[in-house]
Amino acid sequence: MLEIARYEAERRLRGTIALAVGIGVLSLVFLGFFPSFGDADLEGLVEAYPPAFQEAFGIQAIGTIEGFLAIEVYQFVWLLLLGLYVAYAAASSIAGDVERDRMDLVLSLPVSRGRVVGETFAALALPVLVLNVIVPIAVYGGVLAIGESISVADLAMVHLLSIPYLLTCTAIGLLLSVMITRASVASRLAIAAVFVLFLLESITVSTDGYEWIGSVSPTHYYDPTAILVDGTYDLQGAVILLAATAALVLIARALFARGDIGS
Incomplete structure (x- = not known):
């Protein structure tokens, strides 16, 4: 059981660890700049940004270590860049195997299409769990290192609650991967979809009467x-994201089960 999941997980493990180390080192680099913020005109810096940008990123709190981490690491690297990455990786999974004719070999085994998608x-x-x-650990060590x-x-909750968000981004990519048989096209569309959803929430969060539009975005x-x-x-938001993830995966399974791989 779970042979496909084990094989795919082992294949991604080395890259996942490298990515985790890379993000950890990048976080330490960002933290190294924080002490110099004490000499900066933070109030003037905040006011220089448009109100919508301030609202979207919560930049008003950049003078605290919590606000600095939220803006420099979690709002940009974790929420945006990592969300784009997991969607991109998921979009190339099924589509890549179909494009390389590897999926025909997999389905020649006693395994259902639904199981292929699920595993x-x-x-x-x-990668979401390992990261x-x-x-x-790296972030907490860096915070202590700068006093x-x-x-x-x-800190634990910002990571725990990011799991449903990143899984939703993954599910978006997976859905596109079963809908489009060209991996490069599916990956680009996944990046575009997650980025547009991010922008949708960022733009509508400070508007009067249109905030509800941003509720379709995982970042909401x-x-x-x-x-x-x-x-x-x-x-509650985490539960909604988990439900959206489950729905997207089920739709992907249904589409893949009925689809023509050769089309």
């Missing part, structure tokens, strides 16, 4: 700044 998603979840174990302190509970349900700066945990 592929399980393997794609591995959320390794990176917070600052941060709530361990809040995961706010690193609220977690780190205010200690506010959106557990």
Whole structure:
């Protein structure tokens, strides 16, 4: 059982560890700049940004270690760049195997198409879990190294609650991977979809009467700044993201089960 998931997970493990180390080192580099912020005109810096940008990234709190981490690491690297990455990786999974004719070999074995999609998603979840174990250790160590302190509970929750968000981005990529048989096209569309959803939430969050439009974006349900700066945990948002993930994976399974791989 789970042979496909194990094979795909092992194939991605080395790259996942390298990515985790890379993000951890990048986080340490960002933290190394934080002490110099004490000499900066933070109020003037904040006012230089457009109101929509301030609202979207919570930049008002950049003078605190929590706000600095939320903006420099979690809003940009974790929420945006990592969300784009997992969607990209998922979009090339099924489509890549179909394009290389490897899927014909897999389906010649006693395995259903639904199982292929389900186990592929399980393997794609591995990077999300590994990153959320390794990176917070590096971040916490970096915070202590520069003589600052941060709530361990809040740091743990910013990573724990990012899992549903990143799984949703993964599911978006997986859905596109079964809909489009060219991996390069599916990957580009996945990046575009996640980025457009990110922009949709960022643009509508400070508008009057149109905030509801942003509710279709996964970023609407995961706010690193609220977690780190205010200690506010959106557990309901996490449940919504998990439900959306399950729905997207089920749709992907249904489409792949009925689709013509050769088309």
